[in-house]
Amino acid sequence: MPTTQIIVLIVLIILSAFFSGAETALMSINKLKLNALVKQKKKGAETLFRIKQDTHRLIITILIGNNLVNIGAASLATIVFTNMFGSAGIGIATGVMTFFILIFGEITPKTFASQNAVRISLAVARPVEILSYILYPFVWFFGLIARLISKIVIPRGEEKISEEELRTLVTMGRAEGILEKETAEIMHNVLEFRDTKVVEVMTPENEMETVDGSKKLKDVIDFVAKSPYSRHPVYLEDRDKIIGILDVDDVLKYAKDQKLNVKVKSIIRKPYFVPESKEIDDLLTEFESRKIPMAIVVDEYGDVEGLVTMDDILEEIVGDIFDKSKRDTKYIKKTKGEWLKVDARATLEDLNRSLKLGLKSEHYNTIGGYVEHKLQRIPRKGEKVNLKNITIEVEKVTDQKIKSLKILKK
Known part of the structure; x- marks a missing residue:
């Protein structure tokens, strides 16, 4: 060759x-x-x-x-x-x-x-x-x-990317350093968004800050002024009978006109009820089309289970990423000595992350709800729950609801 x-x-x-x-x-x-x-x-x-x-x-x-x-x-x-x-x-x-x-x-x-x-x-x-x-x-x-x-x-069809492919792209983008951690988390949250039910993001009924509709406006104006919320469910007779929503704008309007003797039930707005099984992407669309920011969540029997707001839904996308440190600062404060003062609205997730407590509950998301579940009733001030690694003491209770607690790590 x-x-x-x-x-x-x-x-x-x-x-x-x-x-x-x-x-x-x-x-x-x-x-x-x-x-x-x-x-x-x-x-x-x-x-x-x-x-x-x-x-x-x-x-x-x-x-x-x-x-x-x-x-x-x-x-x-x-x-x-x-x-x-x-x-x-x-x-x-x-x-x-x-x-x-x-x-x-x-x-x-x-x-x-x-x-x-x-x-x-x-x-x-x-x-x-x-x-x-x-x-x-x-x-x-x-x-x-x-x-x-x-x-x-081969007939030309519209090319579509599947949800799993999109998840993979986001994961790859994060791994390659193309996407920032926060951006990748938001994109993952958006993909999970459509599968999330209202019951997963709502504020439970026992944690709702409600107002008695039979009271006069002058009797609740101080409560409304101090509350961090701008809207409150209004009930008659018991908290399970929600008849409307009290908006702080309406309160200010009547206060400005010196009409403080009106009954709360006479100035409420019509409530919007949604089933706990509704998906939050559908509810977000309804919020936007109806121009309402809040809904009362009910179960299959019509009993009130909680409330859900526009903020709750949007938090599913960005809240957990940008607000964690803020929530820790807001809800957990050091006191003199070894005790920590904790807002009853602090979530178990926040406390576990910040204090390494290892608290678990299938029934409640907040520390207040957790304590009520442990005691099987609304506790009195000073009552304690002794756990393996911590002691939880009820510091403040108002309107049959825990407001704040103290935690001592053993």
Whole structure:
């Protein structure tokens, strides 16, 4: 076998390996990784970004190059082996070249490229771009044929990305450093949003700050003024009979006009009731269309289970991310000695995170509800709940509701 032909044959197999490896590496680079490489100003990243903008042209360029060198190698081997072995050389050439191209032109380079996709992609981007210009007439021609066949054989449909694919992209974006932690968490929360029920985000009935509708406005104005909330459910006879919503704007209006002797029930707004099984994305739409910020949550029997506000829903997306430290500061305060003063509205999640308490409850989200559940009643001031690692003491109770507690870690 002439030395020149052997050298040419080796070069063709090397080129086959180049195209096979380039195809695997370039197709392995997703947009998130590509943007990260450009952002990091890696050498070859700009070129890689350019050729990845038209993957159709990129694939055709590589396939044309790969097929040309494989056909060239097979043809040259056939000529060489035919000269050496006569007609039997055709079969020998086919067997030998199949083995060499499969091992050295396909399996080995593709395996290596899949394990070193970034490094190889950056290295081959420029040569492949140059080749795409050289082969442009052929790339355009074969691309046109491929598009025509695709239109006939494969009906064009709208490309959609599944929820799982989107979750994967967000996770990859966070891992690659493209997405900030907070941004990734918000995107994950949005994906979880549609599956969240009202009962999961509502304020439980026993934690609602309600107003007795039979009282006069002058009797509740101090309570409303000190409350952090701008709206309060109004009840008659018992807290399970919600008849309306008292809005602080209405309170201010009547106070300004010196009409403080009116009954609370006479100035309330109509309540909006929703089932606890309603999904919060649907409720958000209803809030926006009806222009209301609050709803009373009821169970299948119509009994009041709690309330849910626009803020509760929006907090599912951003609240847990940006408000954690604020809630810790607001709800947990140090006192003299070893005791900690805790607002009864502090969630078990907040306390567990800040104080490492390890509290668990399937029934209540807040420390106030947790204590009531432990005692099975509304406690009195000074009552204590002794647990393995902490002691919880009720500090303040008003209107049959725990307002604040003290916690002592043992």
